[in-house]
Amino acid sequence: MSAALVVAGVSRSFGGLTAVHAVDLSLEPGERHAIIGPNGAGKTTLFNLIAGELAPSAGRIVVFGQDVTRLPPERRAALGLARTFQINTLFPNLTATENVLLAVQGTTPTKLRLHRPIESYRHLYERAAHLLDSVGLAGKGSEMVRTLSHGEQRQLEIALAIGGTPRILLLDEPTAGLSPSESQRLVRLLKRLETSLTLLVIEHDMDVVFEIAERITVLHDGKVIADGDRDQVKASPLVAEIYFGSD
Amino acid sequence: MTARRAIPFSACAALLLAVPPFLPPYPLTLLTQILIFAIFAMSLDLLLGYTGLASLGHAAYFGIAAYAVAILATRSQASFWVCLLAAVFAATAVAAVFGFVAIRAVGVYFLMITLALGMVVWGLAFRWVSVTMGDNGISGIARPTLFGVSLASPLPFHYLSLAVFFVAFALLWLVVRSPFGLSLQGIRETERRMRALGYDVWLHKYLAFVLAGGFAGLAGALWAYYDGFVSPVEVHLVTSVETLLMVALGGPGTLFGPILGAAVIVLFKNLLSIYTKRWLLILGLVYIGVIVLTPKGILGALRGARR
Ligand SMILES: Nc1ncnc2c1ncn2[C@@H]1O[C@H](COP(=O)(O)OP(=O)(O)OP(=O)(O)O)[C@@H](O)[C@H]1O
Ligand SMILES: [Mg+2]
Numbered sequence: 001m002s003a004a005l006v007v008a009g010v011s012r013s014f015g016g017l018t019a020v021h022a023v024d025l026s027l028e029p030g031e032r033h034a035i036i037g038p039n040g041a042g043k044t045t046l047f048n049l050i051a052g053e054l055a056p057s058a059g060r061i062v063v064f065g066q067d068v069t070r071l072p073p074e075r076r077a078a079l080g081l082a083r084t085f086q087i088n089t090l091f092p093n094l095t096a097t098e099n100v101l102l103a104v105q106g107t108t109p110t111k112l113r114l115h116r117p118i119e120s121y122r123h124l125y126e127r128a129a130h131l132l133d134s135v136g137l138a139g140k141g142s143e144m145v146r147t148l149s150h151g152e153q154r155q156l157e158i159a160l161a162i163g164g165t166p167r168i169l170l171l172d173e174p175t176a177g178l179s180p181s182e183s184q185r186l187v188r189l190l191k192r193l194e195t196s197l198t199l200l201v202i203e204h205d206m207d208v209v210f211e212i213a214e215r216i217t218v219l220h221d222g223k224v225i226a227d228g229d230r231d232q233v234k235a236s237p238l239v240a241e242i243y244f245g246s247d
Numbered sequence: 248m249t250a251r252r253a254i255p256f257s258a259c260a261a262l263l264l265a266v267p268p269f270l271p272p273y274p275l276t277l278l279t280q281i282l283i284f285a286i287f288a289m290s291l292d293l294l295l296g297y298t299g300l301a302s303l304g305h306a307a308y309f310g311i312a313a314y315a316v317a318i319l320a321t322r323s324q325a326s327f328w329v330c331l332l333a334a335v336f337a338a339t340a341v342a343a344v345f346g347f348v349a350i351r352a353v354g355v356y357f358l359m360i361t362l363a364l365g366m367v368v369w370g371l372a373f374r375w376v377s378v379t380m381g382d383n384g385i386s387g388i389a390r391p392t393l394f395g396v397s398l399a400s401p402l403p404f405h406y407l408s409l410a411v412f413f414v415a416f417a418l419l420w421l422v423v424r425s426p427f428g429l430s431l432q433g434i435r436e437t438e439r440r441m442r443a444l445g446y447d448v449w450l451h452k453y454l455a456f457v458l459a460g461g462f463a464g465l466a467g468a469l470w471a472y473y474d475g476f477v478s479p480v481e482v483h484l485v486t487s488v489e490t491l492l493m494v495a496l497g498g499p500g501t502l503f504g505p506i507l508g509a510a511v512i513v514l515f516k517n518l519l520s521i522y523t524k525r526w527l528l529i530l531g532l533v534y535i536g537v538i539v540l541t542p543k544g545i546l547g548a549l550r551g552a553r554r
Binding site for chain 2: 051053072073074077078082083085089090091092093094098101102103105106107110111112113114115116117118119121124160163164
């Protein structure tokens with residue numbers, strides 16, 4: 001049985017700073033996995049390496065048995081890899097529906113069609129409406145994204161990431177800036193996702209982490225310092241000192 | 248199209264169809280010019296307003312098509328349809344080649360490269376005297392007779408231009424409203440997200456560039472027949488800049504904006520140049536005024552006022 005995602009000895013440095021240092025990670029299909037670690041630990045950099053926005057200085061990245069280390073982000077997306085961004089990266093001057101439509105058609109050949117108005121693709125609109133509904137943005141479809149609140153934009157981030165029906169989903173601090181009730185809805189949404197979906201989530205809120213992830217990797221100064229289930233990670237003295245100790 | 252938009256749209260189309268016979272010759276030719284430049288400006292807006300690519304060399308495709316018509320019509324006495332097809336094909340083909348070079352560049356480098364490619368075409372028009380007649384240009388391009396009607400006089404030629412304009416508008420309208428058209432706007436907004444969503448951004452930009460070149464060619468071919476004369480002016484940087492102004496002034500990212508911008512600039516150019524040679528300077532000042540007062544162009548200002 002091949003793993004959904006393998007990160008093997010991946011490093012990346014910026015000048016003298018090694019942001020990610022020989023990280024190993026392996027996710028089975030359907031696994032729910034969290035990455036935690038203090039600010040500047042290299043979590044987002046690791047996501048950028050997995051998604052293909054950054055090239056690693058060393059190591060390999062394998063998605064469903066295929067080496068993608070040299071593939072650009074769009075080719076990885078076509079293989080079923082989707083992500084959200086820690087800082088909202090949306091289309092501010094398009095409507096919420098148009099934003100989600102772009103996500104829905106992004107992994108289909110429809111994106112290159114130019115002989116029919118997009119309105120005539122009913123199934124795209126139905127899926128977009130369903131996605132907006134599931135992230136709590138029902139009724140906001142015709143609003144310009146730049147006019148949405150920060151919390152609403154955060155939810156739209158999620159809708160965009162799941163819009164292309166990915167097989168691997170990377171979420172970078174999805175609850176940052178959400179109200180407790182919005183957070184709870186997000187957790188429910190994540191738990192409802194298809195069980196075959198592989199989930200890798202960076203998250204600071206430990207309640208959220210324990211609720212959605214079965215495995216946790218702790219990153220510190222670019223290195224993996226602990227990896228295991230909830231109890232194993234909690235029991236690690238290094239983690240207690242560096243991570244929980246700092247709260 | 249929604250009903251709210253269909254009504255003013257049909258009213259405009261009806262006016263354009265009904266008014267020409269009642270216009271004196273000079274205003275009629277100005278209206279013809281406006282239609283031709285509106286096609287040209289809409290084609291540039293596909294790049295500037297929809298995709299977010301500011302090209303400084305768009306006159307190259309307009310000019311290549313104009314030269315193609317001039318050469319074929321004067322040397323080979325080719326028919327209108329042959330000239331038109333060859334001209335659009337030539338513009339599209341050159342855009343397909345230049346696109347390979349230009350689309351890799353981003354931001355100001357894209358501006359520089361399109362400028363440089365435009366200069367190459369201008370240089371050819373100027374120096375390749377055996378084909379282009381250089382500075383003298385090619386004159387004596389006779390207007391055709393179509394379906395038994397001679398287009399030599401202003402009115403029938405105007406209706407030909409109007410027909411081509413309607414076709415170009417309809418096709419571009421389809422393109423910008425299509426899934427592909429939405430992808431271009433996504434690229435304009437946030438290229439990074441588009442790549443994360445699975446879009447080959449290069450390919451989409453390249454296709455937009457080639458399409459824009461083809462429609463600029465359509466305008467250029469009409470222009471050659473309209474003016475009966477083609478010279479390096481048609482491919483000059485000033486022509487590219489004027490067209491950019493049309494788009495920016497009228498309202499980028501819409502199809503009506505460039506039409507409005509083309510109308511304003513063609514009128515300005517023709518009416519002001521009677522009084523002063525510095526019309527480009529005055530135009531620049533007007534442009535700065537518009538940018539300061541309303542960054543979304545005249546159309547944006549009108550829409551803002553309605554709300
Ligand atoms: N493009 C870059 N150029 C230079 N340095 C960078 C770059 N991206 C990240 N870094 C540095 O790499 C280190 C890791 O950053 P990263 O954003 O991956 O941390 P993080 O774990 O996501 O932190 P946070 O919890 O604050 O989001 C930081 O010191 C950061 O300054
Ligand atoms: Mg981060």
